[in-house]
Amino acid sequence: MGRIADQQKDFPQWYLDVIAEAGLAEHAEVKGCIIFKPYGYALWERIQQDLDRRIKALGVQNAYFPLFIPESVIAKEKDHIEGFAPECAVVTHGGGKELAEKLYVRPTSETIIYTTFAKWVQSYRDLPLKINQWANVVRWEMRTRPFLRTLEFLWQEGHTCHATKEDADAMVNAALQMYVDFDREFLAIPVVQGRKPEHEKFAGALYTLSTEALARDGKAIQAGTSHNLGQGFSEAYDVSYLSEQGKAERPWMTSWGLSTRIIGTLIVVHGDEKGLRLPPNIAPIQAVIVPIYKSDEEREKVLEAARTLIAELDGVRVHLDDRDEKSPGFKFNEWEVKGVPIRMEIGPKDLEKKQAILARRDTSEKAPMPLKDIAKAVPKLLAEVQATLLAQAEEYVKTHTHTAKSMDELKSIIEADGGFVWAPWDGTGATANRVKEETKATIRIVGSEEDAKGKNDICSGAPAVTMALYAKAY
Amino acid sequence: MGRIADQQKDFPQWYLDVIAEAGLAEHAEVKGCIIFKPYGYALWERIQQDLDRRIKALGVQNAYFPLFIPESVIAKEKDHIEGFAPECAVVTHGGGKELAEKLYVRPTSETIIYTTFAKWVQSYRDLPLKINQWANVVRWEMRTRPFLRTLEFLWQEGHTCHATKEDADAMVNAALQMYVDFDREFLAIPVVQGRKPEHEKFAGALYTLSTEALARDGKAIQAGTSHNLGQGFSEAYDVSYLSEQGKAERPWMTSWGLSTRIIGTLIVVHGDEKGLRLPPNIAPIQAVIVPIYKSDEEREKVLEAARTLIAELDGVRVHLDDRDEKSPGFKFNEWEVKGVPIRMEIGPKDLEKKQAILARRDTSEKAPMPLKDIAKAVPKLLAEVQATLLAQAEEYVKTHTHTAKSMDELKSIIEADGGFVWAPWDGTGATANRVKEETKATIRIVGSEEDAKGKNDICSGAPAVTMALYAKAY
Numbered sequence: 001m002g003r004i005a006d007q008q009k010d011f012p013q014w015y016l017d018v019i020a021e022a023g024l025a026e027h028a029e030v031k032g033c034i035i036f037k038p039y040g041y042a043l044w045e046r047i048q049q050d051l052d053r054r055i056k057a058l059g060v061q062n063a064y065f066p067l068f069i070p071e072s073v074i075a076k077e078k079d080h081i082e083g084f085a086p087e088c089a090v091v092t093h094g095g096g097k098e099l100a101e102k103l104y105v106r107p108t109s110e111t112i113i114y115t116t117f118a119k120w121v122q123s124y125r126d127l128p129l130k131i132n133q134w135a136n137v138v139r140w141e142m143r144t145r146p147f148l149r150t151l152e153f154l155w156q157e158g159h160t161c162h163a164t165k166e167d168a169d170a171m172v173n174a175a176l177q178m179y180v181d182f183d184r185e186f187l188a189i190p191v192v193q194g195r196k197p198e199h200e201k202f203a204g205a206l207y208t209l210s211t212e213a214l215a216r217d218g219k220a221i222q223a224g225t226s227h228n229l230g231q232g233f234s235e236a237y238d239v240s241y242l243s244e245q246g247k248a249e250r251p252w253m254t255s256w257g258l259s260t261r262i263i264g265t266l267i268v269v270h271g272d273e274k275g276l277r278l279p280p281n282i283a284p285i286q287a288v289i290v291p292i293y294k295s296d297e298e299r300e301k302v303l304e305a306a307r308t309l310i311a312e313l314d315g316v317r318v319h320l321d322d323r324d325e326k327s328p329g330f331k332f333n334e335w336e337v338k339g340v341p342i343r344m345e346i347g348p349k350d351l352e353k354k355q356a357i358l359a360r361r362d363t364s365e366k367a368p369m370p371l372k373d374i375a376k377a378v379p380k381l382l383a384e385v386q387a388t389l390l391a392q393a394e395e396y397v398k399t400h401t402h403t404a405k406s407m408d409e410l411k412s413i414i415e416a417d418g419g420f421v422w423a424p425w426d427g428t429g430a431t432a433n434r435v436k437e438e439t440k441a442t443i444r445i446v447g448s449e450e451d452a453k454g455k456n457d458i459c460s461g462a463p464a465v466t467m468a469l470y471a472k473a474y
Numbered sequence: 475m476g477r478i479a480d481q482q483k484d485f486p487q488w489y490l491d492v493i494a495e496a497g498l499a500e501h502a503e504v505k506g507c508i509i510f511k512p513y514g515y516a517l518w519e520r521i522q523q524d525l526d527r528r529i530k531a532l533g534v535q536n537a538y539f540p541l542f543i544p545e546s547v548i549a550k551e552k553d554h555i556e557g558f559a560p561e562c563a564v565v566t567h568g569g570g571k572e573l574a575e576k577l578y579v580r581p582t583s584e585t586i587i588y589t590t591f592a593k594w595v596q597s598y599r600d601l602p603l604k605i606n607q608w609a610n611v612v613r614w615e616m617r618t619r620p621f622l623r624t625l626e627f628l629w630q631e632g633h634t635c636h637a638t639k640e641d642a643d644a645m646v647n648a649a650l651q652m653y654v655d656f657d658r659e660f661l662a663i664p665v666v667q668g669r670k671p672e673h674e675k676f677a678g679a680l681y682t683l684s685t686e687a688l689a690r691d692g693k694a695i696q697a698g699t700s701h702n703l704g705q706g707f708s709e710a711y712d713v714s715y716l717s718e719q720g721k722a723e724r725p726w727m728t729s730w731g732l733s734t735r736i737i738g739t740l741i742v743v744h745g746d747e748k749g750l751r752l753p754p755n756i757a758p759i760q761a762v763i764v765p766i767y768k769s770d771e772e773r774e775k776v777l778e779a780a781r782t783l784i785a786e787l788d789g790v791r792v793h794l795d796d797r798d799e800k801s802p803g804f805k806f807n808e809w810e811v812k813g814v815p816i817r818m819e820i821g822p823k824d825l826e827k828k829q830a831i832l833a834r835r836d837t838s839e840k841a842p843m844p845l846k847d848i849a850k851a852v853p854k855l856l857a858e859v860q861a862t863l864l865a866q867a868e869e870y871v872k873t874h875t876h877t878a879k880s881m882d883e884l885k886s887i888i889e890a891d892g893g894f895v896w897a898p899w900d901g902t903g904a905t906a907n908r909v910k911e912e913t914k915a916t917i918r919i920v921g922s923e924e925d926a927k928g929k930n931d932i933c934s935g936a937p938a939v940t941m942a943l944y945a946k947a948y
Binding site: 026028029030033034035036037038040041042044045061062063064065066067068069070073085086087088089090091092093094095096103105112115116119125131135136138140141142151152154325 | 500502503504507508509510511512515516518519535536537538539540541542543544547559560561562563564565566567568569570577579586589590593599605609610612614615616625626628799
């Protein structure tokens, strides 16, 4: 194993080291793309499983739409194409010939999906229409970082179509709440949620809701977004339906997505100086058994005890690390870097005492436990680890959320140890830009209008219209 | 609902009609691509679930590799690039600029994966290395058909790396056997299996094994292939390992895949004049309840009985079709086209008799059953439907497998009602080509060398070296 950079001193390098040492991903031949190694992809598989269940519980059906979008189709919604065209990969040749029309590799699928919705939606009876797809998308990025920002990434994108703005609002909120619950329950990640300011909304949307987590370096990071697209895409893609009264109406669209970026979020929220720390709900391996032996005879006995334990730990994802060529010390390190919630050590002396040593990854606590108690104790212990990681992350957010009354205060907080900073805002993009230039902090979400009453913007001095949550962001 | 063409008279149109009427897929804006509608995608989801379990049982781990392959990478294996280059979509522009190096959209991922294997494989301890990916791939096709041949399709591709030819042979066989079992157990599709003739093998492979099913129009169709790639890719991508003796060695590669084409196979093997017939194991809906009522009062009672039934049918995928705006007759048709294995009808008269009418999609049998018996009977009935569909398909293969002693015989069988035809073959591509020109039949797999001894090729008259299985193919 290599060494991992100091998390306190060089967080960006620490991040790259953890990904490499934990075997999550590596750079690909194509600049900006990554290879999801088995352990990294296993995280995505578990995310898919859990989130897919939640998506279906909202009455959404999965489907699959093409990778390629003809130029004439993607160009129909003006704001959308302006926002995305510079980021697109373009296919100009196929089957050995130059194409008559360029094909865009999807950066997101609103345009191709809404072209289809125009066929699927005819009557009010067809609404709401709720579709989701799991897919790869491509956005040309110059400065990439594994998981957090890559040229190609994997995601789910939900697309729905509703009769009224109220129905669309309800869907946008339900999707956001789904991400909040998923982040919290499955990933042990607490998030703040709210509306993005106008200048940060999705290209072509009416408004965007976002969940924002806080990384251990004090930077904000999105963990699921949900957009009310209004009727703009319905207009552009000519989607209409006959109402119960027989009138042609434009439906309201929503879209919402969560990508493999969430794996990066998981790392920066829970990781510590030793590497990854995985919440048990997502952990591909929840408990690892490291047998300790010197002679063949000891090996036999210890492995037998380990196998008995595994048989008893039905329903727990246990792995027995029986590699002879690696020392126990090496294995301890490796499974710590990989963030496995519980490690069990069994050696000849433990067998004599009919015990194993249990080590928790979250707290680094280590204690012996009678073998006969382990099967019952481990599921409880996993629940405890899950709860502890959430509590630790919540504590971090709590101690790193401030309110600033002046630019100086905002600056000093952001420079000191980052975090979320609430401040009154005058609601203009110009002011937000000035704050960004001076502090590198951007508005993650807007907050209470009530709390901003009578206050002035900390930057412009103009009357504030709302509170805004500032943070440096990924 | 529209009408479905006569399966006997116009099989190709019947196929397209079934896909449209069952709501499986539709054409996309991009020529040659399809949109997987929810019911069609649900088939793929169920296939993924079952096959993924089997893949993992072979000790294979999932990973994910980039969509784009730089030209310099794909071009390294000469036979491979010659085979695939004319089929590729090529990205020439990204992020608003012309790229210095063209990117190929993966038609298959040997080249990008083996470039990575060169890093992952260092020592004999790293072998075998067994990786699978679920992905979309693109092959430029001029004549496309939904599921069977599309520009973009979804698949899994397994890629493994072994120390010896024997290990690679064993893997190739294990993967093929996995497909055979999956086809048979999950899809109720019987297949013949064997080696492809030299001129039909995968570009760059040592040899290719294939499973071949028989469609109801007498044409053969692949249902999973497995390739021993030999050491050619190891050479081209410079993969090597240090043996236990400390010597640098070239490993042996295999690759194997199954795609969304299998959904087309499912349709053409089991479909009948009324539409799709789904084996219960894959069916997203295993049983549908169609309530029959006229008054609101009847509606209440019948729906209540239906909901009680659903609660009792725990573990069965049941759907209650409670749409008021559609007639029972319409619903019967729709669920027949969609191939749902069991339909249950409950009307006021049935309630009086404490019964429901059960209709089987496989045999079209229809009979009343006491409500109290249904929960116990349905799982058994589903198993019966699964077995019956397999038996019917096996019977079809049996009655459509012949042996030809002459070209005339081969021709007349192929022209009459198609099917598999065994014939002695001289082993040359030239002869296979002549047979193809005269009969449109190609060699699907080669068979027994023993059985060919002393016989002459039916086309060239030269001494036969093996039996070959001819068929017209998709």
